[in-house]
Amino acid sequence: MKNLNKKLLAVLLSASIIVTGVVGSSTTADAKKKSAKSTKSNNIVVVLDAGHDSAHFGCHTDRFIEETANLYIAYYCKQELEKYNDVTVYMTRYGFECPYGLEENNKADCLSNRVDFAKSVKADVLVSLHNDYDPDLDVTQNGSKIIVPNQNYKPDISNKGIALGQSILTQLTTTGLNINDWKLCPNGTGIVTRDSSSSTYPDGSAKDYYALINKSKTAGFTCVIVEHGFCTNESDLTNHLSTPEQYQELGIADATGIANYYGLKLK
Numbered sequence: 001m002k003n004l005n006k007k008l009l010a011v012l013l014s015a016s017i018i019v020t021g022v023v024g025s026s027t028t029a030d031a032k033k034k035s036a037k038s039t040k041s042n043n044i045v046v047v048l049d050a051g052h053d054s055a056h057f058g059c060h061t062d063r064f065i066e067e068t069a070n071l072y073i074a075y076y077c078k079q080e081l082e083k084y085n086d087v088t089v090y091m092t093r094y095g096f097e098c099p100y101g102l103e104e105n106n107k108a109d110c111l112s113n114r115v116d117f118a119k120s121v122k123a124d125v126l127v128s129l130h131n132d133y134d135p136d137l138d139v140t141q142n143g144s145k146i147i148v149p150n151q152n153y154k155p156d157i158s159n160k161g162i163a164l165g166q167s168i169l170t171q172l173t174t175t176g177l178n179i180n181d182w183k184l185c186p187n188g189t190g191i192v193t194r195d196s197s198s199s200t201y202p203d204g205s206a207k208d209y210y211a212l213i214n215k216s217k218t219a220g221f222t223c224v225i226v227e228h229g230f231c232t233n234e235s236d237l238t239n240h241l242s243t244p245e246q247y248q249e250l251g252i253a254d255a256t257g258i259a260n261y262y263g264l265k266l267k
């Protein structure tokens with residue numbers, strides 16, 4: 001299976017080079033055009049966050065490297081989303097490394113920087129792309145769930161996350177993935193929140209547990225965390241998390257869910 005990972009990395013690297021080349025060739029005029037587009041009132045700015053990086057690992061098994069899978073899905077999601085009008089798409093990272101050059105022990109700073117980046121480009125939404133594992137290695141845990149902001153402090157941001165999350169989850173189920181009934185917060189819907197047990201928002205209510213979500217809420221926009229499937233589940237891994245084509249299917253599902261939520265029209 002190491003060969004498979006090498007093959008995946010090689011394909012991704014070439015995709016990365018192509019995309020980096022395109023991004024790298026952007027001129028000031030392009031940047032101005034982009035900025036003019038962003039100021040149009042009906043233009044949506046979506047920031048896709050490929051979870052983790054080569055300094056801040058996600059789930060690893062002998063058949064799966066989460067940070068690589070997430071990067072694939074982000075590229076494919078961006079490619080699909082850019083088929084629509086009135087949307088500008090950014091990614092928090094385009095390569096394997098930490099985009100901020102941070103070491104393994106600076107995970108919190110890396111997450112803060114990702115939110116700061118989204119804020120700097122005036123994100124309407126930050127969509128963080130992940131894959132799951134069961135911490136108890138329960139191989140029956142499977143399917144997708146989306147972690148959305150809780151109702152505290154800024155309920156509008158939560159409501160937007162719930163609606164967007166539902167739109168994405170609907171598309172993910174069309175790929176054959178089940179809805180995961182998260183054991184930390186079982187409610188059967190696949191749309192879940194998780195509260196911090198120790199930190200609070202300025203109004204005294206419980207913060208969202210995940211830094212990306214609570215920092216985005218504080219900054220004034222919605223962040224959702226999409227957990228596509230479980231690398232610890234044989235069916236999810238084999239049928240959804242093993243090939244570039246499968247990652248493309250997930251990226252397209254995410255993009256379609258985002259486009260449907262915003263009512264975007266194909267070009």
Ligand SMILES: [Zn+2]
Nearest residue numbers: 051058130131
């Ligand atoms: Zn992850």
